[in-house]
Amino acid sequence: MSIKKLRVAICGGGVGGLVCAVALSRYLDIQVDVYESAGAFTEIGAGIGVWPRTWKILAALGLTDELSKIAIVPPAEQPQVAFNFRKGDQPEGVNFYTLTTPGGMLAFHRPDFHAVLLRHLSSQCHTYTSKRLVSYAHTLSPQPATKLYFRDGTTAVCDVLIGADGVKSSVRSAVVRELAAVAQAEGRVEDAERVLAAGPPKWSGTVAYRAVIPSDTLRRHAPCHQVLERPMLYLGKDSELTVYPISCGMLVNFAAFRSRYDKENTTFNGDWVQDVSREEFFADFTGWEPEVHSLIQAVQKVNRWAIHTTSPLPSFVSGRVALLGDAAHAMMPYQGAGAGQAIEDGYVLATLLGDSRTTLSTIDRALRAYDAVRRPFAQRVQASSRENGLLYTLNFPSLTFDRPVSRADREDFVRLGEIRSRVETNWQWAWTTTIDGDLNRALRMLDGPTPNRRRS
Numbered sequence: 001m002s003i004k005k006l007r008v009a010i011c012g013g014g015v016g017g018l019v020c021a022v023a024l025s026r027y028l029d030i031q032v033d034v035y036e037s038a039g040a041f042t043e044i045g046a047g048i049g050v051w052p053r054t055w056k057i058l059a060a061l062g063l064t065d066e067l068s069k070i071a072i073v074p075p076a077e078q079p080q081v082a083f084n085f086r087k088g089d090q091p092e093g094v095n096f097y098t099l100t101t102p103g104g105m106l107a108f109h110r111p112d113f114h115a116v117l118l119r120h121l122s123s124q125c126h127t128y129t130s131k132r133l134v135s136y137a138h139t140l141s142p143q144p145a146t147k148l149y150f151r152d153g154t155t156a157v158c159d160v161l162i163g164a165d166g167v168k169s170s171v172r173s174a175v176v177r178e179l180a181a182v183a184q185a186e187g188r189v190e191d192a193e194r195v196l197a198a199g200p201p202k203w204s205g206t207v208a209y210r211a212v213i214p215s216d217t218l219r220r221h222a223p224c225h226q227v228l229e230r231p232m233l234y235l236g237k238d239s240e241l242t243v244y245p246i247s248c249g250m251l252v253n254f255a256a257f258r259s260r261y262d263k264e265n266t267t268f269n270g271d272w273v274q275d276v277s278r279e280e281f282f283a284d285f286t287g288w289e290p291e292v293h294s295l296i297q298a299v300q301k302v303n304r305w306a307i308h309t310t311s312p313l314p315s316f317v318s319g320r321v322a323l324l325g326d327a328a329h330a331m332m333p334y335q336g337a338g339a340g341q342a343i344e345d346g347y348v349l350a351t352l353l354g355d356s357r358t359t360l361s362t363i364d365r366a367l368r369a370y371d372a373v374r375r376p377f378a379q380r381v382q383a384s385s386r387e388n389g390l391l392y393t394l395n396f397p398s399l400t401f402d403r404p405v406s407r408a409d410r411e412d413f414v415r416l417g418e419i420r421s422r423v424e425t426n427w428q429w430a431w432t433t434t435i436d437g438d439l440n441r442a443l444r445m446l447d448g449p450t451p452n453r454r455r456s
């Protein structure tokens, strides 16, 4: 057995935690332990969209061959329809925008995607289920380390703790308390209060009804429904529908959103995820076009998700603890980006920890580099996803409609054009950029500050 330079514990085996574990599996001198609170590593049966920026990371991790077997993957860079935008909250809908991007959006069935990640964990990576982290403490002897406490009464030890435990993260709560204590000790009372307030996740005012429809079922209701062929977004006042084919066209992923922006950042009363009946959201789509009704009629099992987000943190890192994914930056789903951002976090963090310059004594530098490149980026995506939500639910100031849109109306089309250009500008990072620049910038930080040499 090789000597390990670092023991890394990952709390949470969702998409972010598992990608981080796969990426750390590349380094033989790192011990990886993944602790998952659920009884098994699973994902809910719904869809997940992946953009080229994320796909390139999955390729670097050697996952794309297998992933290509569970989705239709067009040749890279080839223009593809990513989404068709249609105003659907009127008797006859209006297609107003076809978003075509290089490579399009790749759509997966979540359980399939998760299974591929699990298969790529190396044997030096240990996974544990039914391990719910409740707290951690820093110990100093025999050497500085972090001790983990689980709900079942057991404990574990690590050098670096990665909180990948999702929007309700317990690691996040502890990190927030630590950051606040530091600010307090330095006399920054307002900063301390701000970070404490940013701790708990907040309800976005939006709920999502999620379902997976067998394509054959939809075909029975509407034989030539356009979503059987292409991803669709149906926009309307306070509601929106995101639907796209997954599993090589055998299934259709369905998400219907209902937004109440006046309730944003309040507390949601009830379970965050709950099985509900279809009738619960029927009424939201009264007056919408037949195409939308066929979709809703084809839905059988549906669950309601109260979408929660987190306020921006001043750091994703405290000491030797780092947050990633939803634990660090839970966002609105309107750019199909939450999982992609978790994947970026996991990849960058693992690459920094695995670098030969990172040792027990320089962990802090690696974690600072992670925070420096990932936090601004993920927080920008968080903000643009929120703005997309306002645009999709026709809540964006001055881009609202009080009557059905008509093709003949010039003013309507100017307004729809404005929605189109904002959406496209907000979203371009997903297909026009790669992570390489940020990763290289972070790696350069591992050399430490350049010594202050006096010029003569």
Ligand SMILES: Cc1cc2nc3c(=O)[nH]c(=O)nc-3n(C[C@H](O)[C@H](O)[C@H](O)COP(=O)(O)OP(=O)(O)OC[C@H]3O[C@@H](n4cnc5c(N)ncnc54)[C@H](O)[C@@H]3O)c2cc1C
Pocket (backbone or CB within 6 Å): 011, 012, 013, 014, 015, 016, 017, 035, 036, 037, 038, 047, 048, 049, 050, 131, 132, 133, 134, 164, 165, 166, 167, 168, 169, 170, 208, 210, 255, 305, 307, 324, 325, 326, 327, 333, 335, 336, 337, 338, 339, 340, 341, 342
């Ligand atoms: C309607 C909807 C549609 C979406 N569509 C997309 C999309 O198309 N593309 C995209 O990129 N993103 C999408 N997202 C966002 C994406 O699902 C999340 O951002 C992503 O799952 C976050 O991954 P994560 O690993 O950070 O957290 P999670 O996937 O939530 O994983 C956290 C894991 O930690 C475990 N855990 C929790 N607490 C503890 C504890 N105390 N101890 C140990 N383990 C713990 C949990 O059981 C879970 O397995 C969507 C979200 C929603 C709501």
Ligand SMILES: *[C@@H]1O[C@H](CO)[C@@H](O)[C@H](O)[C@H]1NC(C)=O
Pocket (backbone or CB within 6 Å): 261, 262, 264, 265, 310, 311, 312
């Ligand atoms: C809710 O919080 C987010 C940031 O955390 C902010 O951008 C938004 O304006 C807030 N909304 C309301 C209604 O206060």
